[in-house]
Amino acid sequence: MIRKATLHDLDRLMEIYDGAKAFMVRSGNPDQWIDGYPQRSIIVADIENGYCHVWDECGIIHAVFALIPGEDPTYARIDDGQWLNSKPYAVVHRLAGDGLVANIGQKCLEWCFTKFPNIRVDTHSDNYVMQRILYKMEFCRCGIIYTHNGTPRIAYQKDLSK
Template identity: 40%
Template sequence: MRDLPQMQTIYARARALMAANGNPTQWGTQFPRESVIIDDIANQRTMLLVDTIGGHERILAQFALCPGKDPTYASIDGAWLDNDTYVTIHRIASSGLVRHAARDCIKWALKHYGNVRADTHPNNKAMQHVLESSGFARCGLIQLVDRPTDTTRIAYQRHEW
């Protein structure tokens, strides 16, 4: 919880960056809400990539690592690579302090869990590039179930066999 203010700052930066790069609606001006971030922390889904400089720890990137079946992924216009157990990366954001921090988070998840899924907005070209350059396959389109509009997302998966 002590990292919550810094995490909120990183998410605010990510929202501004997405909007400036042609993706103003994926996270809008409010997502993820504080209650979502707190819920991720309380349920031990929050993952932080940190380093220490001069005795001061700083967050380089953050994401939610969600084990178990994601209900949003039950229906896909396309096909997943397999139906094996997987984890999902959600709400990934970089602080901008170092290059490739999001890629480092993804690499860590693959190393520790092997079968990883993620999704992103069709306008989020940066995240599409990160996922595809990290070896993820574009599996199809999914529809978010928790909002009334702007629901289409591109679904990705990588399974380390």
Template identity: 40%
Template sequence: MNFRKAVEPDISSIMNIIKQAQDYFKKQGIDQWQNNYPNLETILNDIKNKNGYVLLDDDTIIGTVSVSFDGEKTYRHIYNGKWITNGNYAVVHRLAVDQEFKRRGLATIIMKKTEEICLNRDIHSIRIDTHEENLAMQKLLNKNKFEYCGIIYLEGGSKRIAFEKIL
């Protein structure tokens, strides 16, 4: 398996994985990644800003994630809890695995690769948020030793539960 920065020719594969996740959430009645988010512009911005990554099996893209080191303004205020650290941190967004490859530990591989990227940049904290009904993501975060920190609100007002991991 190969984990690398996403490039523009990866767009259709990434968007296919994103669409699968959106459809899954819709079927589960989870109001996450709906209303045209994430969209093509979001993914193009991830690539342009060098935050997008893909996981490949041979030459097939089977997973995607965005890892940013620019902070997250919706993380400035956390409710019913607090962040573990106050220093620099990475933000993980848009983590998804191709449905044909689920249940193989690939999301954990993506998380481990993300941790390596952070440590190579001397960043020792990762923050992430998810919908409170997204039990699959919560299970992944628990498995990978993330700690629940509290509640944040997205710019549109949607509630998310927030987690942090110290590396």
């Protein structure tokens, strides 16, 4: 079941993020989450703003993600393409799982579509795991956006409200 995260969940969420970072390095993606990202303070802010959600099975958290409605400032500029539309959207950030539930990334994204029909996501060019999930779910590759520190990310969008 997916529910909103609480501050009580914070230690487990950081464990999942630490495991995801190690998995990224082993999978050939050492540069996406660097310099301690996502920092505990970011996750606390996600929780306090009601953005942070968890996949909880019988009291055990297996995945975490932020579902953020509204415009993302890093999505204002897109190179090498364009967004599918300018309709209101939500963004999924910081999706990570503990590796114990099959297809959990896809399941979390499917749940997001029950809340918002128009979703945007970005990922690192070396994050082939996330790219495969987005391809399988028929997200459209829209172009390249740049994070707050200027690093490029592949931008995707899927709109079910057509």
